[in-house]
Amino acid sequence: MSRSGFSVPGVRSRLVRCSVASAADFVLVAGGGEPVCVPAAVEEHVRKQDLEAQPRAGARDHRGDDGAEPRAKVQRLLRQRRLLRAGRALDRRGRQRRPRGFAPYEGGGEGARHPSQLRHHHRGREPARGGVLSRRRRPRAVHGLDAVPHDPGRHRALAPVARAPEPPLAALRNDRCRSNERRRRLGRARAAAGYAQRLPRGAARRLLGARARLPHRPQRRGDPAGRRGGVRQVVARPSSAAPRRGRVRAPELVGRGGWINTASELSLARLGGKVVLLDFWAFCCINCLHIIEELRPLEERFGDALVVVGVHSPKFEHEREHEALERAVARYDVRHPVLDDPDRATWDQYGIRAWPTLVLVDPAGYATAAVSGEGNARALEREISRMIEEHREAGTLDETPVAMLPPSVGGGALRFPGKVTGGPNGLVAISDSGHNRIVVCRVDDSGEGAEVLAVAGTGARGLTDGAFAEAKFTDPQGMLFLDEGTLLVADTGNHAIRRLNLREETVETIAGNGTQARYGATGGRAKKTALNSPWDLASWGGVVVVAMAGPHQLWALDLEADDVGVLAGSGFESLGDGPAQTAALAQPSGLAPDGEKLWFVDSETSSLRYLDRSGRVFTAVGTGLFDFGYGDGAAEDALLQHPLGVVSTPRGPVVCDTYNSALRRYDAESEELSTLARDGLSEPSGATMLDDGGLLVADTNNHRLARVGEDGEVRTFELRGLLPPVPVAAEGPVAQKIGPVELAGVVELSATLDVPGGQKLDPSLGPPVQLSVHSDELLPHGDVLLTGDELPIRASLDLTGVEGTLDVLLRVGTCEEGPGAVCNLTERRWRVDARRDDQGSPRLGLGLYPGS
Structure with a gap:
C-alpha cells in the first residue's frame, strides 16, 4: 500500500484514493495512526454524513477548535482500520463478515474443535445451522454467565445462547442510548470484538469512544457495583421473574441409542425444576474426558439440584455402537446420565459446532448459556449457584434424586487394561x-x-x-x-x-x-x-x-x-x-x-x-x-x-x-x-x-x-495369582438409591444379580462373589466384607446407629464355557437410606425382585 496520498499537509479531509490498482474500490484513511485502506462505499457514506452535519447559520460548529473530524466518523474509521489490521473480512459497507454459528472459533474455549473441521465429517454433512444456538435463529436475550477476565493465551469464551451485548460492554449497561445510530454502532462493535469473546474492561470505550452508551434494557439494571474478575458482570433475573425478551426454549433430548446410567428414560420435561447441564461429548476426545473431570466437583457440590446429562455425539463410526459407549461410560467412570445420540439429532437441534460444548438449561426449561472447550468450571459454578439460590427461594426448584443404574460391562482380575x-x-x-x-x-x-x-x-x-x-x-x-x-x-x-x-x-x-x-x-x-x-x-x-x-x-x-x-x-x-x-x-x-x-x-x-x-x-x-x-x-x-x-x-x-x-x-x-x-x-x-x-x-x-x-x-x-482389588464403597450417583426403609437392629441382607447368559460363576481365582457394606452412621465399628461361592449372598448386619445410609457393592466373577473363554466381573451398587427401629423389617433384599 502506498502512503503518497498523505504528503499534502493541512487538508481537512484525510480521505484520498488508494494508489494500488487492486484497491480501486477502496480509499486510504488516516484516522489517528497508520493509514489504511477502507471500502470506498464507507467514504461516500461518511461524506454524506459530513454534509448533513454542517452547522446551520448561527448554530454551534460540530468541529473542535483544532478542526478535527466529527467524532462519529473518526471512531467508525478507526474501528474499520482495526478490523483490517487484524485480518478481518469486510463487506462493501465496511462491516465485518461473520461466520454462521453461535460462537466463532476465535472465541472458542480451550480444546474446542474448529468449526471448519466439521464440514469434512465422514458422513458428508455439516452440523445443522438452524439450531436454537445458531446465529440465524438466535433472538435477543440476556446471557447467563458471569464475565471473565480476557486471557488471549487461552481464547476463552462464554458464549450466550442468544444475541446480546457481551460482558466487555457490560460496564456501560446503566447508560441510555440516545440515538438509533449508537445502537447500530454498538452492534458493529460487538462484531469487531469477536462477537462472543470477552475483552478487558475499557475495550468498549476504545471501540466506541469515551461517550459510548449501551442500549437501555430494563431487565439489565441494578447491581451497579457487581464486579467479578475485574469485569463488571451482567445481572440476570430468575426465570420466575418477569419474562425476558427472546428467551430460547431448550429442545427436547432425543437419541436413537437410548439412555445409559439411568434406571428409566429421561427427558427435559421429567427434569423440570432442576438445573440441567448438557455436555455434548465424544469418548474419543481427550478434551471431552477432561470435561468429565471438571464437572465432578460441580456434581458433588450441588447434589440433586443439578443434573449433568452427557449427550454423546460421535465422531468415529465405532462410537455409534451402543455397547462401545456403555463400556466407555464404565471405563471413564462417568457418573451422570448419558444419552446415546448416534445420529447427532440433539446436536443438530442445538446447533452445536464443537466438542466439547456445554449448554445450561434453567429449571423452567430455557437454554440460558453455552460454552465450548475446557477451563470454564468456575464461571459455570457461579451461574449454577445463583440459579439454584433464586429458584430455591421462589419454590420452583426440584431436589428429588434421579434414579441411577450403571451398565453392567463385566470385568475380571483385569478391568480395561490400557x-x-x-x-x-x-x-x-x-x-x-x-x-x-x-x-x-x-x-x-x-x-x-x-x-x-x-x-x-x-x-x-x-x-x-x-x-x-x-x-x-x-x-x-x-x-x-x-x-x-x-x-x-x-x-x-x-x-x-x-x-x-x-x-x-x-x-x-x-x-x-x-x-x-x-x-x-x-x-x-x-x-x-x-x-x-x-x-x-x-x-x-x-x-x-x-x-x-x-x-x-x-x-x-x-x-x-x-x-x-x-x-x-x-x-x-x-x-x-x-x-x-x-x-x-x-x-x-x-x-x-x-x-x-x-x-x-x-x-x-x-x-x-x-x-x-x-x-x-x-x-x-x-x-x-x-x-x-x-x-x-x-x-x-x-x-x-x-x-x-x-x-x-x-x-x-x-x-x-x-x-x-x-x-x-x-x-x-x-x-x-x-x-x-x-x-x-x-x-x-x-x-x-x-x-x-x-x-x-x-x-x-x-x-x-x-x-x-x-x-x-x-x-x-x-x-x-492376580485377584480384583478389595471393593471400594460406592459413592455419589452411581448407586441405585432405595428407601427410606425401617430396619430392625439385626438385619439379614440378601443380594444378587443376573448372571449373563452363557456364563457361570468362576471360582478358579478365588471366591467369585464379593459383598461390601459400608455405613459411617449405622456401622460405626467397620465395614462388612464377605466372599462366597453362590448367589444370592447373605450377610448379617448389626445396626448400632439410629439413621443413615448403607452403601452396598456386589461383585460377581463369571466366565464363558469352553476353551479361550472370556471372564467378566459384573458389579451392582445400592445406596439404602435406612432408619433403625425395633419394629422394623429384619430382612433386606437387594436385586431379588425387579426394580430392587
Whole structure:
C-alpha cells in the first residue's frame, strides 16, 4: 500500500484514493495512526454524513477548535482500520463478515474443535445451522454467565445462547442510548470484538469512544457495583421473574441409542425444576474426558439440584455402537446420565459446532448459556449457584434424586487394561486402568502365561505416593522399564509421571504437580511443571519421550537434569509434517522407538507417524482429522480408526488399530499396511513384543491380555495369582438409591444379580462373589466384607446407629464355557437410606425382585 496520498499537509479531509490498482474500490484513511485502506462505499457514506452535519447559520460548529473530524466518523474509521489490521473480512459497507454459528472459533474455549473441521465429517454433512444456538435463529436475550477476565493465551469464551451485548460492554449497561445510530454502532462493535469473546474492561470505550452508551434494557439494571474478575458482570433475573425478551426454549433430548446410567428414560420435561447441564461429548476426545473431570466437583457440590446429562455425539463410526459407549461410560467412570445420540439429532437441534460444548438449561426449561472447550468450571459454578439460590427461594426448584443404574460391562482380575510393556529378564508391566493400579509379572518359560510379582495401587482413584499397598493412581496408561528394578508410569488421570521402585515396592512422583496444564505450557522443572494427560512413555535419544495427548505434543523428560519440555508439536490439533516445533499433531497416544525413528500414533487423525533424528515429523499412514475407516493396501489409500498403540517389530511397526479392533502391520519398504489379527479382539490399546517374537496385547474391552502369534492367532494370556482389588464403597450417583426403609437392629441382607447368559460363576481365582457394606452412621465399628461361592449372598448386619445410609457393592466373577473363554466381573451398587427401629423389617433384599 502506498502512503503518497498523505504528503499534502493541512487538508481537512484525510480521505484520498488508494494508489494500488487492486484497491480501486477502496480509499486510504488516516484516522489517528497508520493509514489504511477502507471500502470506498464507507467514504461516500461518511461524506454524506459530513454534509448533513454542517452547522446551520448561527448554530454551534460540530468541529473542535483544532478542526478535527466529527467524532462519529473518526471512531467508525478507526474501528474499520482495526478490523483490517487484524485480518478481518469486510463487506462493501465496511462491516465485518461473520461466520454462521453461535460462537466463532476465535472465541472458542480451550480444546474446542474448529468449526471448519466439521464440514469434512465422514458422513458428508455439516452440523445443522438452524439450531436454537445458531446465529440465524438466535433472538435477543440476556446471557447467563458471569464475565471473565480476557486471557488471549487461552481464547476463552462464554458464549450466550442468544444475541446480546457481551460482558466487555457490560460496564456501560446503566447508560441510555440516545440515538438509533449508537445502537447500530454498538452492534458493529460487538462484531469487531469477536462477537462472543470477552475483552478487558475499557475495550468498549476504545471501540466506541469515551461517550459510548449501551442500549437501555430494563431487565439489565441494578447491581451497579457487581464486579467479578475485574469485569463488571451482567445481572440476570430468575426465570420466575418477569419474562425476558427472546428467551430460547431448550429442545427436547432425543437419541436413537437410548439412555445409559439411568434406571428409566429421561427427558427435559421429567427434569423440570432442576438445573440441567448438557455436555455434548465424544469418548474419543481427550478434551471431552477432561470435561468429565471438571464437572465432578460441580456434581458433588450441588447434589440433586443439578443434573449433568452427557449427550454423546460421535465422531468415529465405532462410537455409534451402543455397547462401545456403555463400556466407555464404565471405563471413564462417568457418573451422570448419558444419552446415546448416534445420529447427532440433539446436536443438530442445538446447533452445536464443537466438542466439547456445554449448554445450561434453567429449571423452567430455557437454554440460558453455552460454552465450548475446557477451563470454564468456575464461571459455570457461579451461574449454577445463583440459579439454584433464586429458584430455591421462589419454590420452583426440584431436589428429588434421579434414579441411577450403571451398565453392567463385566470385568475380571483385569478391568480395561490400557497398556502393556516388556522389561529385562521376562518382566512385564500392565496398566490395569479400570482398577487404577499397576501389575508387574514375569513371563514363564512357555510364554503362555506369567506369575504376578507385585501390584501397586489400592484400586481407588487418587494421587498418593508411598508403599505399593497405599499408593493411588487415576487411569494409568503407558509404562517404561528403566532397568529391572525401576518402572516409570504415565499416570494419565493425575497428569503426572510416577516412578516405581520394584525392589522396595514404593511409588514416587517425578514429574507433574497433579494439576492439568493449560494451553501454551512449554515445560520447566519436572516436579513443578503441570502436565496434560501423558498417555505413553518411551526411551529415545537419551531422554524419556512422553506422548502428551492433551496439548497434542510430544514432550521430553530429562531425568538427569530433572526438567521437562516440548519435543515436537506446535499444539495445533491437525495433521501437518515438517520441523518438530511447527508440526501439527492430534492426540498422540502410543510410542515405539526404532533406531533412528520414533514411531507414534495420532489417534484423532487416525495416523501412523514418526519423528527422526533430524528433528522432522513424517506421516506414513493417515491424511486428516476426518479421514478414517478400515482398509489395507498402499499407505496413501490405507485407513485406520483411532489407533492408541504401536510396537516396533523386526518386520515393521504394528499398530493397535483400536476402534477397528485389529492389529495392523506397516511395511516401511513397500509402504503398505496389512492386517495381522482382528478376530477375538476388542479395542486393543497397547502391545509389547515378547522374547520369543510373539506379541502381548492389552485387549482392553475384553479385560484381558492376549497373545498374538506371527500367524495372527489370538490366545488368552494367563495371569496367575492376580485377584480384583478389595471393593471400594460406592459413592455419589452411581448407586441405585432405595428407601427410606425401617430396619430392625439385626438385619439379614440378601443380594444378587443376573448372571449373563452363557456364563457361570468362576471360582478358579478365588471366591467369585464379593459383598461390601459400608455405613459411617449405622456401622460405626467397620465395614462388612464377605466372599462366597453362590448367589444370592447373605450377610448379617448389626445396626448400632439410629439413621443413615448403607452403601452396598456386589461383585460377581463369571466366565464363558469352553476353551479361550472370556471372564467378566459384573458389579451392582445400592445406596439404602435406612432408619433403625425395633419394629422394623429384619430382612433386606437387594436385586431379588425387579426394580430392587
